[in-house]
Amino acid sequence: MKQLDQLRDLMRRDRVFDFVAEERFPFTSGIRPVRPGVVDISKGPILYIENMTVSFDGFKAINDLTLYINHGELRCIIGPNGAGKTTMMDCITGKTRPDEGSVFYGQTMDLTRMSEYEIAQVGIGRKFQKPTVFPDHTVFENLELALHTNKSVWPTLVARLTGEQRDHIDEVLEIISLKDQVHLRACLLSHGQTQWLEIGMMIMQKPLLLLVDEPVAGMTHQEAERTAELLTGLAGEHSVVVVEHDMDFVRSIARTVTVLHEGSVLAEGSMDEVQNDPKVIEVYLGE
């Protein structure tokens, strides 16, 4: 009986090597590469961060953090500088490995064992704090590169855009209102347009979970409003996690707000609840 259990343990989907678990379905547009039983959101949450700790040279950037993100939710994460917001994003996307604790995508996919590109391919998109696009490529090419398709070397060498994929790019261009800049090199875009392009690239990947780091930094009021619309529009179908300093912006989009402080969750709830929380007031306004 014990041996049978051991055997079962050996066969667990999340423990076997990728090439065993992965069933290679054709990468047709519209269908994500299915890893059977993997992005399992039947219990509600799409992201499980449990007891995660990350330290850099003894300094605990993340300290025993536990956080769940539900499928389709729009979650804002706020917190003073050094609260560990960006480090948390790094852990989810595989850039940094947590020292302790677990990060699961759905119920079955262990993100701490996957590399950055694999995490991106299973549907986690990320926008950096400092907007990063491919400066030498045109807006169109930027979106084309982000397109959800087979991204290994040989298929890419002979890749041709299908009509369907072109339509998808056009659609996204419409959403991020860069239709007139299609053939402009990305380095010539304004700051706000660059932010939108990066969001567009995220949408092109057809992700289930979007991690958005400071989307309105340096934007004008109108641009910020437009971005708020964009992000609330994306929630529902996608889960969106927004890290932001701009409180007005957070108030305009947030349903649930999580406050991070010194690497762990200080408070969680609606914007009003959080703002009236004495602990939060103390952290933000000082003792």
Next chain:
Amino acid sequence: MQYKSLFAQLFAGNTGGKIFLGILVALTVIVPVCNLVIPESSALHISTYTVTLLGKYLTFALLAIALDLVWGYCGILSLGHGAFFALGGYAMGMYLMRQIGDRGVYGNPDLPDFMVFLNWQELPWYWHGFDMFWFAMLMVMLVPGLLAFVFGWLAFRSRVTGVYLSIITQALTYALMLAFFRNEMGFGGNNGLTDFKDILGFNLQEDSTRIGLFLASTIALALGYLTCRYIVTSKFGRVVVAIRDAEDRTRFVGYKTESYKLWIFTFSAILSGIAGALYVPQVGIINPGEFSPLNSIELVVWVAVGGRGTLYGAALGAGIVNYAKSYFTAALPEVWLFALGALFIVVTVFLPKGIVGLIAKIKNKRTESKAPEVNSTAKAETES
């Protein structure tokens, strides 16, 4: 229809590339005619010495294109590309050595002269097979390719980038140079491989053989250029440029950047090996000096002078710098290294995009003064 779209992919907005290929085609016609048909007394005659010199430049141009592919497009500054060139050259040299047969100084039908001199009794295992041309040609590509693959696999997987990678590649070529200098390695020690007699049964001293080698170099250069051009205009090429500009972003978009770098590096090494194999029969010698770090650095200067990230610019740079080198080393031999250094400084400070960039700038200024339309120039820029 498909050929048409392929043609468009390779040449749309690529005037420089068209001119470059045009020059190559012209060379394949003019040079043989001027060398073989027009009598020596005529002013239009091209001497066999010049043919060989041109052939040598063409192999350098191929090498420069190979480096431009990894440096200009992928941002991998390899300071050891000379090693792949030399390895290809050695593989060809070994074939040519075996072709000498018993015509060597010692008249030994099985062993090359230097092995007889070292009192070796039999051919080392790694020399077997090199009497067959196809095997030697396979090794010309396989040996540099394999070395680049193993080296790249280790380096890129460990995320070694930038100046660290450059230093390691420099160390690689230096280590190979020291190894090849040793007699026990069985590659002729510091004399290298030389005294070649013939290739595929054709006497290497004959004018027609020289012309044949020249034509082979031209064809290799043209095909090499077209292949590289295909690569950089494909989506693969756009991913590679993306890696150069924002590697992290490329990873988070879902590309395994290590594989991309590995394959382009390996392909570039293979191309360098082919260039080396064409170089050796034309100059008649291959020795460990080809591995010297200085050679690889010179190669970087060619590409910088011509203009990175255009392919044909690299070939142009290789031609110009080597012509200058031939001229200077004959006229003012002491000055050459200073001139090279000065050239590098001038190019990095004043012409970051090389000669090609300078030409494009002049052209842009002219079109701008005619019609200052932002959109059209931006479009042209993205297409080129």
